[in-house]
Amino acid sequence: MVNSESNNQHSKLYYQQNLPNQMVTAVIVLNKELRIQYVNPAAEALLIKSFNKLADQQLKSIFFNNPINDNRLNQLLTSGQEFSDSDVILEFFDRRKITVEITASSVDFDKSPHILLEFKQIDQQKQISVEAFQQLQWESARDLIRGLAHEIKNPLGGLRGAAQLLNKELATEQQEYTQMIIEQADRLTNLVDRLLGPNQLPNVSDQNIHVVLEKVAQLTSFNKPENVTIIKDYDPSIPDITFDPDKLQQAILNIVNNALQVLGPDGKITLKTRATSNKTINGKRIKLAMQLSIIDNGPGIPEKIQNTLFYPMVSGRANGTGLGLSISQTLINQHRGKLSCISQPGHTEFIIILPITEATKS
Ligand SMILES: Nc1ncnc2c1ncn2[C@@H]1O[C@H](COP(=O)(O)OP(=O)(O)OP(=O)(O)O)[C@@H](O)[C@H]1O
Ligand SMILES: [Mg+2]
Incomplete structure (x- = not known):
């Protein structure tokens, strides 16, 4: 008492x-x-x-x-x-x-x-451990596929080389078969290279994110269907951040291209930037960050692939290879950033968070 x-x-x-x-x-x-x-x-x-x-x-x-x-x-x-x-x-x-x-x-x-x-x-702590677990799973799936792709790549080179030599020995009317081997080997090499993922480290410098977004919007406007509108919702006050413009552009284009493939009449893709604070990336708290949302009003990510969306070779499309998002994830990780997605019918949002460092803040 x-x-x-x-x-x-x-x-x-x-x-x-x-x-x-x-x-x-x-x-x-x-x-x-x-x-x-x-x-x-x-x-x-x-x-x-x-x-x-x-x-x-x-x-x-x-x-x-x-x-x-x-x-x-x-x-x-x-x-x-x-x-x-x-x-x-x-x-x-x-x-x-x-x-x-x-x-x-x-x-x-x-x-x-x-x-x-x-x-x-305890939601926040739980969220961090779920993220860490998903990251580990994603890394092991990626490593497995990379290992496999590596093993395929070498004999494939030999196969193509041999077909080329054989091609020279054959009369023109017999070259149809060797040409087919070369063509198919090239197709496979292309796939294997995508499976291996980005193999160079980013070549970074301090840049304005909107320059990349303008490029993405421009490239998209060239090959987008008529029914799709691109909306820009930029926060001009975001300071420069450190990134490789080519790699970031590729990461964003992979996401935008997926949206283009699912959007119907009145399709909209919004590119939205904001400065944000107190985010966690790989369990580390980041004081100040840039948040880029790529939002579409399409049907949403199919339920059955939502949990494994960023894994290599996970696709919801009949002819998809399922590599686009895995490559984007690798590219964003290389920038010490975070790529995530929330999706429901009518609103799919891919969120890229990149840290704003003291050096780039001024
Ligand atoms: N904005 C989106 N709306 C609806 N589904 C999407 C969207 N983005 C991705 N998806 C789904 O996620 C799957 C995986 O996308 P990802 O880009 O990794 O592979 P893919 O597009 O199938 O093939 P690849 O990009 O290699 O050609 C897609 O097949 C699609 O089902
Ligand atoms: Mg894709």
């Missing part, structure tokens, strides 16, 4: 030093009727409601699901049995869902026993 002196210290800590107001953990205090008596600013942010709206509300009335069992809370009040649950999903009435870790303990508040709930949001 907590004595009254330490009670005093406790309240001092909470109310005079205003500790909960500075915490990143969301804190909610409930009375014995399980009604809200206090929330700190982190809890207001988590629940997207001010204390005025939350005061005296039943805890269960603010969630669509009932994430914490009332019996356990009552038991905590009567027997002091504290508990902690991880991976609890809080679902709100607007269908927003977040995953949290909840700790429930007893606390003296207003001179009587209350329940102290602490919510630690």
Whole structure:
């Protein structure tokens, strides 16, 4: 049992030093009727409601699901049995869902026993580990295919060379067969080179991203179908960033070309740039970054390939090789950036994030 002196210290800590107001953990205090008596600013942010709206509300009335069992809370009040649950999903009435870790303990508040709930949001940490896992899987798929492509490339060169020599020995009317071998070998070499992916390191310099986007828009306008409009939504204040313009252009064109292949009447492709802060790339927090979104209003990425979209040889098209996005991913990784995608029918958005470094900021 907590004595009254330490009670005093406790309240001092909470109310005079205003500790909960500075915490990143969301804190909610409930009375014995399980009604809200206090929330700190982190809890207001988590629940997207001010204390005025939350005061005296039943805890269960603010969630669509009932994430914490009332019996356990009552038991905590009567027997002091504290508990902690991880991976609890809080679902709100607007269908927003977040995953949290909840700790429930007893606390003296207003001179009587209350329940102290602490919510630690773990979605962000989870997202980072999912990303790290996907990156590892993508790298191993890429390495496997590269190894295979490498093994095919050497004998293919020999095969083509031999067919060429044979071609010279044959009379013109017999060259049809050797020509076919050479043609098919060239086709395969082309494919194998794409499977091997970009093999040179980027040749970087400080540049304005919009110069590349203008080039992409221009190239696209030459071979785009009539039904497609390109919309530019640039943030002109973005400082120069460090990149290889040819490689970045290729990465963006692969994405734009995919959109062109799926867009129907009234197709739109938007090239949108923004400066953004506090992004994570490969688990590292980046203070300032450039975010380029390539958005189309097409049918969306087929559900069955959404999780493996960036893997080599994953395609949703009958005649696709499934290499475009894998190559874009390699190119963006070479720039220490991040390529991701969100997609639903009518809105597919590929997001490229490239860090803005101190050196290029001025
Ligand atoms: N904007 C988009 N809208 C709908 N589906 C898309 C979009 N972008 C990509 N996809 C799907 O993702 C698949 C993989 O794309 P990716 O560019 O890697 O390969 P591909 O286009 O099939 O072949 P390649 O680019 O090698 O010719 C596509 O086949 C398509 O099904
Ligand atoms: Mg493609």
